[in-house]
Amino acid sequence: MLRYASILLCLAVAALVVLGLTMLASTSVWVHGVEEPYLFLRKQATMLVIGLVLSICAANISPELLRKVWPWLLLMASILLFLCLVPGIGVENFGSKRWVKLPGIGTVQPSEFGKVAVVLAMAGWFARWQTEVRTFWRGFVIPGFFAAIPIGLIMGETDAGTAISLSITTGALLFCMGSRLVYLIPTAVLGIAGAGTFLYNNPNRWARIQAWMDLDNPAEKLGINMQQIRALYALGNGGPTGVGLGNGVEKFGTLTLAHSDFILPAIGEELGLVATLGIVICYVLIAVCGIAIALDANQVFNRCLALGLTCMLVVPAMMHIGVTTAVLPNDGLPLPFVSYGGTSLVVSLAAVGMLVGIHRRNQVVVPRGFPLTREKRFAVRL
Secondary structure, eight states: OOTTHHHHHHHHHHHHHHHHHHHHHHHGGGOTTOOSTTHHHHHHHHHHHHHHHHHHHHHTSOHHHHHHHHHHHHHHHHHHHHHTTSTTTEEEETTEEEEEEETTTEEEOHHHHHHHHHHHHHHHHHHHSGGGTTSSIIIIIHHHHHHHHHHHHHHHTTOHHHHHHHHHHHHHHHHHHTOOHHHHHHHHHHHHHHHHHHHHTOHHHHHHHHHHTTTTOGGGTTTTTHHHHHHHHHHHHHTTTOSOTTOOSGGGTTSTTTTTTTHHHHHHHHHHHHHHHHHHHHHHHHHHHHHHHHHHOSSHHHHHHHHHHHHHHHHHHHHHHHHHTTSSOOOOOOOTTTSSOHHHHHHHHHHHHHHHHHHHHHTOOOOOOOHHHHOOOOOOOO
């Protein structure tokens, strides 16, 4: 398993990317307000090429270089996240300021870069202070502070889903690297209480939670609950085998985000339960391969980095599946590798490239010479 972890990882990612492009060709045609039918598909294909190039570069980047530049990467990511809140630079959609428009580049989502920066920062810190992971300051407070800055800025953008997923990733890293539970458990309780207070004081978010707790309320089926209700209808309409590629009906307007935040129900309607279970299996493979690569790592930095990148890819997928099946309240999180989103695709492919690079370096065997075979011995023959 360890030997072929990177191969299985790449196969699972390739299957998800191909499925995502196929479904974009089916769903993006019906997006309201877009005149070019395959505009989203063309953009996603362009970002796929950029992501593949970046993943190759990430697979060959030196860990020593990443350990040196992680403070600057964290600073740059924090600045980009702050720019989302600056009027005239930040772009607001659906009540959230998650995007920033950069000259010459276009619209990007800085929270994707923030997730990688947090993982690199924690990996670099724990690699530097390996012997003090059980202490309060260097094993808990300081690495937690590195993660708290981007998480706070992301929460300020009202992107609660990304902030929660990054918090889960941070908690997993702290726990796996050896931080004491006496510090983690109270912090988790306070974090949940703080997130609950934030959601309660946000009328839009709290209305979503109340509506999610009463999905059968007829008054909300055409309002806040419409996306999740139509998502359940789409999954039920698809059945085991689906209605056929391109034959789904929910994407025609009732499921307005079928190309991004609710792409899984569109897949379930057109390709059936077989395809949705296949997606779940692909993410399970990504999780298993990522954990295997982390366990096989011969350095603390590589081990922490592999674990963080794996959580960064799998946790949002779990949340997306939970939202689209009405297990969790509605919140806009894309399905990595599948949903439309150029920044998410590029960063996710770069994360896969780093995982492959870690695994490849772990498998390198340095031949050891035998000193006795290189020595010349002289004997007197009698």
